[in-house]
Amino acid sequence: MRATLPLGVLLAACATFGLGQAPSASAQAPPEAKFIQVQFMKVVEGKGDEYSKLEQMWKPLHQDRVDKGQIESWSLYVVSMPPPSTTREYDAATVTVFGPFAKMETPYDEGQIARIGTFPNANEIRKSVRGEVWRLYRTAGPQLFASKFANVLFHKARPGQLADYLRAQTQHYAPINEELVKSGVRSSWHSLGIMYPGGSRREHDWVTWDGFERFDAVAGDTTAGIDPQRVAAAGNAVSAHRDTVKAEYWRLVDRTSAKSSGSGR
Secondary structure (H helix, E strand, O other): OOOOOOHHHHHOOOOOOOOOOOOOOOOOOOOOOOEEEEEEEEEOOOOHHHHHHHHHHHHHHHHHHHHOOOOOEEEEEEEEEOOOOOOOOOOEEEEEEEEOHHHHOOOOOHHHHHHHOOOOOHHHOEEEEEEEEEEEEEEEOOOOOOOOEEEEEEEEEOOOOHHHHHHHHHHHHHHHHHHHHHHOOOOEEEEEEEEEOOOOOOOOOEEEEEEEOOHHHHHOOOOOOOOHHHHHHHHHHHHOOEEEEEEEEEEEEEEEEOHHHOOOO
16 A cells, blocks of 8 residues: 655664664674565455455556566555454555665655555545564565465564574574475564664564465464474573564465566465
8 A cells, every 4th residue: 555654764764673673793684685564454344345445456556566676575464363353453464575775765656656646545445553664684485475374473572682582583493484484384484673663662673474375274283393392492592582462363365576476366
């Protein structure tokens, strides 16, 4: 959907994940940093069908952005768990992979902006609850945000312990998840730092993403083939430095990506 981050925020680029939140220099990271914009939406009650039609109207525009190299991919996820309710903060999330941070400065060209002006008023169908900018730290799997289902875990590092958490994740959990993706138990795993919003009062500062191809996979043995003692040791290592503040289960509804890597669902 339409970018909601103020231009001033986008221009205030910095190389850290947040104020005082940068990982240690020894932490491994992808060779090329990728930045992701996530927008969380609450669908107006009774407007579910209209919201689906609205996103279908936006999809060709997102594909145009991919084709022009403005973004790498766009994914639409709905929250399956916890179940829908009037008190649930949001019902859906769009995940846009920009790649380099500089591409976020101009998310749409003039022709696309003119096209957006012909679309229905989205605020009558869904409310944009909030937006975040994520930075990719580690990943396993062929594509970003392409899994049909995802167990999305939101973490908060304990004060002064983010570098310790990332070190434990790199040494213990990353190799395990790489093996699980390779064996097919999981379809992907991503580790992401929250760049914006920043500050010590934010609810979470890190997200881990466990991708699956079947809805019921998350209820089965999600670490099949890995020594249970090794899994327990990894859990203890990361839990010593962070708290998981929220867990959600997302379902992929639609996606656009480069034709060479598939056009999505």
